[in-house]
Amino acid sequence: MDKRVIPTSAQEYVATLLQNKVAEPLSEDALKELARLYSLLTEGLNALDAFDLSRVEPAVGFVMAEADRNEG
Amino acid sequence: MKAEELAFTSIAELAPLIQRKEVSPVDVTRVHLDRIERLNGQFLAYLTVLKDEALAAARNAEHAIMRGQYRGPLHGIPIALKDLFAVKGVRLTCGSKILADHVADKDATVVTRLKQAGAMLLGKLNMHEFAWGGTSLNPHYGTPKNPWDLTRLPGGSSGGSAVATAAGLAMGTLGTDTGGSVRIPASLSGIVGLKPTYGRVSRFGVYPLSSSCDHVGPLARTVADAAVLLQAIAGPDPKDSSASHVTVPDYTSALKEDVRGLRLGVPQEYFFEDVEPAVRDGVYAAIQHLSSLGAVVEEVSIPSIQHVIASSTAIIAAEAYEVHAQTLKTRSQDYGSDVRTRLLLGACIQASQYLKAQRFRTLLRQEMLDILGRVDALVTPTTLIAASKIDEPIIHIGDKEFVVAAHIARATRPFNMTGLPTISVPCGFTPDGLPIGLQIIGRPFEETTVLHVAYAYEQSTPWHERHPTSHKEFL
Numbered sequence: 001m002d003k004r005v006i007p008t009s010a011q012e013y014v015a016t017l018l019q020n021k022v023a024e025p026l027s028e029d030a031l032k033e034l035a036r037l038y039s040l041l042t043e044g045l046n047a048l049d050a051f052d053l054s055r056v057e058p059a060v061g062f063v064m065a066e067a068d069r070n071e072g
Numbered sequence: 073m074k075a076e077e078l079a080f081t082s083i084a085e086l087a088p089l090i091q092r093k094e095v096s097p098v099d100v101t102r103v104h105l106d107r108i109e110r111l112n113g114q115f116l117a118y119l120t121v122l123k124d125e126a127l128a129a130a131r132n133a134e135h136a137i138m139r140g141q142y143r144g145p146l147h148g149i150p151i152a153l154k155d156l157f158a159v160k161g162v163r164l165t166c167g168s169k170i171l172a173d174h175v176a177d178k179d180a181t182v183v184t185r186l187k188q189a190g191a192m193l194l195g196k197l198n199m200h201e202f203a204w205g206g207t208s209l210n211p212h213y214g215t216p217k218n219p220w221d222l223t224r225l226p227g228g229s230s231g232g233s234a235v236a237t238a239a240g241l242a243m244g245t246l247g248t249d250t251g252g253s254v255r256i257p258a259s260l261s262g263i264v265g266l267k268p269t270y271g272r273v274s275r276f277g278v279y280p281l282s283s284s285c286d287h288v289g290p291l292a293r294t295v296a297d298a299a300v301l302l303q304a305i306a307g308p309d310p311k312d313s314s315a316s317h318v319t320v321p322d323y324t325s326a327l328k329e330d331v332r333g334l335r336l337g338v339p340q341e342y343f344f345e346d347v348e349p350a351v352r353d354g355v356y357a358a359i360q361h362l363s364s365l366g367a368v369v370e371e372v373s374i375p376s377i378q379h380v381i382a383s384s385t386a387i388i389a390a391e392a393y394e395v396h397a398q399t400l401k402t403r404s405q406d407y408g409s410d411v412r413t414r415l416l417l418g419a420c421i422q423a424s425q426y427l428k429a430q431r432f433r434t435l436l437r438q439e440m441l442d443i444l445g446r447v448d449a450l451v452t453p454t455t456l457i458a459a460s461k462i463d464e465p466i467i468h469i470g471d472k473e474f475v476v477a478a479h480i481a482r483a484t485r486p487f488n489m490t491g492l493p494t495i496s497v498p499c500g501f502t503p504d505g506l507p508i509g510l511q512i513i514g515r516p517f518e519e520t521t522v523l524h525v526a527y528a529y530e531q532s533t534p535w536h537e538r539h540p541t542s543h544k545e546f547l
Contacts, residue, residue: 014420021397021419022404033413038420041389044382045425048432051376058430059437059489060284 010042011035075103079240080539084296086243087145093137097148100243101130101192104150108194108241114222116214117235119155120163121195126150129192136190145300147190152242154233155196156203158277159183166279167199167229169212169406170399180277181312182246182288182305189304194242198232201411203248203281204392205229206256206480211408215462218261219540220506224459227260227480229253233291234261238540244292244301250281250388252455252484254289255496259454259509262498262538264526265291266298267484269517270491271316273302274309282391283314284430285384285488294536295497295527299323302519318517326520327527332366334525337447342377343483346469347456354508355453358499362451362529372443372450376436377486381478383429383436384485385417390426393418410477437490444492444515449525453483454496454509483511493519497526498535507535 014035018026026034073081073089078100089095105123112118133148153159156166158176165171179187186193198216200208208231209215216231218224219239226235230247234257237245247254249267258265266289273288280286290301303323309315338359344352363369393400396415404412443450460467460476467474487494492513499510510529514521530536 017420018416020401022400022416023402024405026416030409030413034416034420037413037417041382041385041417041421042425044379045386045428048379048383048428051432051435053428053431053435056431056434058427059433060430 010039014038075106076240078103079107080293082294082297083145083149083243083292083300084294086149090137090148091142097130097133097137097192098127100148101126101150101194104194104242111239111241114217115219115235115239115241116198116216117232117239117241118152118195119165119167119198119213119232122162122193126192126194133190133192143190146186146304148192149190149243150192150194151186152194152197152233152236152245153183154199154230154245154247156199156248156279157183157246159193159196162196164196164279166203167201167210167213170403176277178277181274181309183277185305191304197230197236197245200229200231200253201408202279202396203229203250203253204411204414205477206252207477208232208257209410209462218459220262221459223461224506225260225462225476227257227455227459230291231257234258234263234265237261237291237293238263240539244290244297246301246305247289247291248278248281249287249289249488250285251384251488252481254287254291255454255484255494255509255511256480258291258496260459260507262507262535262540263291263293264295264298264498265289265496266302266519267487267494268302268306268519269316269493271314272493272517272519273305274312274315276309276311280395282388284391285388287488295495295523295530296324296327298495299327299523316517321520323519323523326523328524329528329531330366331362331525331528334367334449335447336362336367336369336525337372337443337450338369339374339377339450339452340371341373341375343452346472346474346479347453348458348469348502350502351453351456351458351508354500354502355510358510358529359451361533362525365528365532367525370447372447374439374443376432376439379432380436380486380489381482383432384489386421386425386429387433387489389414389418390421391418433489436486440490440492441515448514449521450513452511452513454511455480455484456482458502458504458506458508487513492516493522495522495526497530499529499533500535
């Protein structure tokens with residue numbers, strides 16, 4: 001993906017989503033930057049579809065498993 | 073011992089002198105306070121200096137030691153804390169305008185433990201706002217300066233912690249590491265930074281960035297000092313359910329110089345791509361050196377690691393947004409623009425994306441654990457670049473262009489995702505005189521292994537003996 005191209009849909013998504021989440025409206029430039037970052041991130045996460053993650057447990061559990069481990 | 077010499081001696085060297093009553097904790101503290109007063113205006117390492125409190129604690133330490141009540145290697149040692157650790161009655165800014173007047177009403181567990189060990193708190197240290205960045209660029213309090221070159225970044229987010237330690241403004245410090253924030257500034261500032269296993273150190277009273285990636289760790293001038301600091305803060309904590317019950321070993325007993333037969337894995341992908349040539353050469357030389365000491369070095373492969381940045385960004389950003397969601401609704405304009413952007417990126421992440429990233433994280437962790445079943449530790453560069461200029465957000469490596477703020481954490485983030493213990497130890501300098509860091513990664517709760525390898529390397533090389541004292545600003 002060309003990093004300079006920001007899909008309009010991404011910018012619309014970001015603008016809509018953030019409407020009630022910030023004290024002051026974001027500038028056009030800030031929205032564009034967020035849309036660019038979100039598009040890149042989504043592209044990166046979509047690449048994870050190359051793995052079969054359907055049977056893999058989310059890692060949120062490993063942290064508690066470590067805490068519960070007790071060698072004593 | 074002269075004042076300058078005292079300021080750059082190690083905790084491990086000074087502690088026996090204090091125990092034998094040959095050096096006074098009050099004198100040690102005064103030396104550091106004098107240096108802070110004289111030099112902090114240039115370095116911007118400290119946000120709050122606890123002069124009276126530190127001197128009072130030093131007097132108490134001295135009286136106790138004179139009465140024969142020596143507590144251990146941190147008794148009478150002045151240290152400092154990144155300004156996201158709560159100290160009761162002391163300002164807690166997190167490097168942000170938003171918390172400029174916030175005063176903590178309790179001590180973080182690690183603060184309680186350091187006080188119990190007899191350490192004196194010199195003050196609170198500058199950082200990347202809310203720890204959400206690897207540079208320590210700070211629009212509110214100014215950017216801390218790298219002591220090896222004041223025009224360059226110290227790295228972050230625990231930038232003030234690294235600067236204070238490297239510049240002799242504290243004997244050791246604590247930082248936090250969510251994507252590399254202890255190891256990056258340690259590497260760029262020429263000191264040791266240790267990120268323990270997830271759950272090894274309590275985070276009670278530590279302002280969170282990303283709950284599943286946050287780690288507390290020490291920054292020190294030597295590996296032995298990092299071991300001493302970790303010893304004081306590690307262990308379970310009823311106030312933090314993520315703090316592990318795994319037995320805390322004696323870390324100083326791990327400090328051995330013999331690495332013969334230890335198996336070290338060098339990942340063949342990712343960590344040596346898009347790396348500055350001087351950094352690559354320094355790290356390869358360090359690996360060769362470990363091999364010459366008798367370590368068995370072999371190539372390993374972590375195929376899925378290429379996807380670590382997207383998945384870790386999704387996790388950290390989503391978790392950080394959850395922490396700041398309410399404040400963004402009322403004071404979004406008071407955040408620095410870079411941190412506001414990163415926080416709002418977290419607001420955009422869907423639950424399905426977050427879970428996908430967490431599933432990938434399990435896969436990556438298992439891949440690394442499988443490799444660590446065959447080797448004792450992994451070795452990589454800590455950062456792929458040396459310290460860059462404060463005013464240059466873009467760097468070039470070969471014919472490629474990189475955003476410093478993103479590229480700086482490329483080699484450290486994988487181990488926040490996997491929770492593995494990781495240390496950065498100085499392994500040389502670029503032709504420009506900038507420090508290079510070697511990263512050593514071990515199995516869960518085997519901090520002893522990474523300390524062992526780091527110590528053996530450190531003790532057989534001269535890098536830890538160099539301090540940035542050649543700059544006239546230090547005299």
